[in-house]
Amino acid sequence: MSVSSWNDAPPRPPAEVLAWSRALLDPALRAAVDDLPAATRDIAAFHFGWRDAEGRPASGDAGKAVRPALTLLSAAAVGGTAAAALPAAVAVELAHNFSLLHDDVMDGDVTRRHRPTAWTVFGSNAAILAGDALLAGAFEALAGGPAPASSVRTLGRAVLELVEGQGEDLSFERRAEVPLAECLAMAGRKTGALLGAACALGAALGGADANAEGIALRAERLGSFGERVGLAFQLADDLLGIWGDPDVTGKPVHSDLRNRKQSLPVVAALESGTPAGDELAVLYRRGDPLADTDAARAAALVEAAGAREWAARKADALCAAALTDLDAADPVPTVAAELRALAHMLTHRDH
Incomplete structure (x- = not known):
C-alpha cells in the first residue's frame, strides 16, 4: 500500500488491522519455520x-501476532510499505514465540491458547531446543x-x-519482598523491550530509503511508543491474571494469586502500607499454592489496598x-490512528 493509499483510506479497527x-x-x-530442522520444526508447528x-494439519489459535502488526504499521507510519518490514515482522x-516456549517450561504452564503447551507433549528439553531454533530463525x-x-x-x-527480565521475574518468586520500582523495571524489560524493538525495526526498514538521521529519530520515538505500550500491556495482563475471564485468558480465575506470583498489582498492594496489604503479605508468605478460598481473599485484598485501581491508572498514564x-x-495520520487504536486495545483489556 502506497503512502497516498494510506492517507486516502479511513483508519481500520484493530481487529481488521490484526487480520491484515x-x-x-x-x-x-x-x-x-519450514526451514528449521525437522525435530524443532514439528514442535514449532504444534x-x-x-x-x-x-x-496432522490443524487450525489452532496462533495468537493475535500484535508485535508483527506493530512492525508493519510502524513501517507505514514513516511513509514506507509494510512489505519492506516483513522480514522484521x-x-x-x-x-516472541521463543520466549513463550521457554516461559511455559520455566513456569510449568500446561496450557496455552486453550491447548496443551509444547513441553507437555514433546518434553521440556525438546521444547527448549525448539525455542532456541525459533530465536536463531529470528535473526536469520x-x-x-x-x-x-x-x-x-x-x-x-x-x-x-x-x-x-524473565530471569528477574523468576528470581522474584524466591524473594519475600520485591520493591515496586524493581518490579516495574523488570516488566519493562520482559514485555516492553520487544514491543519497542518491533516498532523501531518497522520504522527503520520502512524508512530505509529516506534521510537516515531523520528516520533514526522517528524510529527512536516509535520504539519508545512501543516500550510504553508494552509496560501498560503488562499491567493490563497482570490484572487479567487475577480477575480475567477464564474463557478469555485460558487460565483459571485467580491463577496468578494461586501461584503467589509477584505481579505488579500484588507488589503495589504489598507496598501500600494498608491493613489489606499487610494481610495479603501474611497469605503470600505461605510456602504452598493458595487454595481457592485464599486466592479469592487475596484478590479482594489487592483491590482493597487500592492496587487494582493503581494498576489501571498507571496503564492509562503509560498509554498517554x-x-x-x-x-x-x-x-502518517491514518496509520497513527490505527496505532492509537491498537495501543488502546492492548492496554484496556476489561480491567
Missing part, C-alpha cells in the same frame, strides 16, 4: 497451532532481508532485555505518554 497483518505475516512465518501432536514473532529472517546491521543489534538488545511519543514521530 496476519495475512501478510503467515506465509513468510510458515516459510521460516506450538503455532498448525499441526497437532501427531503432525517475522523476526519479532519468532523471537532479519539478516536475510534488507535490514541494516543496526537492526540486527536492535533485535539482539531487545532479546537480551527480555531474557534479563506512548501516544505523545507516537505524535513526536510525525506519523
Whole structure:
C-alpha cells in the first residue's frame, strides 16, 4: 500500500488491522519455520497451532501476532510499505514465540491458547531446543532481508532485555519482598523491550530509503511508543491474571494469586502500607499454592489496598505518554490512528 493509499483510506479497527497483518505475516512465518530442522520444526508447528501432536494439519489459535502488526504499521507510519518490514515482522514473532516456549517450561504452564503447551507433549528439553531454533530463525529472517546491521543489534538488545527480565521475574518468586520500582523495571524489560524493538525495526526498514538521521529519530520515538505500550500491556495482563475471564485468558480465575506470583498489582498492594496489604503479605508468605478460598481473599485484598485501581491508572498514564511519543514521530495520520487504536486495545483489556 502506497503512502497516498494510506492517507486516502479511513483508519481500520484493530481487529481488521490484526487480520491484515496476519495475512501478510503467515506465509513468510510458515516459510521460516519450514526451514528449521525437522525435530524443532514439528514442535514449532504444534506450538503455532498448525499441526497437532501427531503432525496432522490443524487450525489452532496462533495468537493475535500484535508485535508483527506493530512492525508493519510502524513501517507505514514513516511513509514506507509494510512489505519492506516483513522480514522484521517475522523476526519479532519468532523471537516472541521463543520466549513463550521457554516461559511455559520455566513456569510449568500446561496450557496455552486453550491447548496443551509444547513441553507437555514433546518434553521440556525438546521444547527448549525448539525455542532456541525459533530465536536463531529470528535473526536469520532479519539478516536475510534488507535490514541494516543496526537492526540486527536492535533485535539482539531487545532479546537480551527480555531474557534479563524473565530471569528477574523468576528470581522474584524466591524473594519475600520485591520493591515496586524493581518490579516495574523488570516488566519493562520482559514485555516492553520487544514491543519497542518491533516498532523501531518497522520504522527503520520502512524508512530505509529516506534521510537516515531523520528516520533514526522517528524510529527512536516509535520504539519508545512501543516500550510504553508494552509496560501498560503488562499491567493490563497482570490484572487479567487475577480477575480475567477464564474463557478469555485460558487460565483459571485467580491463577496468578494461586501461584503467589509477584505481579505488579500484588507488589503495589504489598507496598501500600494498608491493613489489606499487610494481610495479603501474611497469605503470600505461605510456602504452598493458595487454595481457592485464599486466592479469592487475596484478590479482594489487592483491590482493597487500592492496587487494582493503581494498576489501571498507571496503564492509562503509560498509554498517554506512548501516544505523545507516537505524535513526536510525525506519523502518517491514518496509520497513527490505527496505532492509537491498537495501543488502546492492548492496554484496556476489561480491567
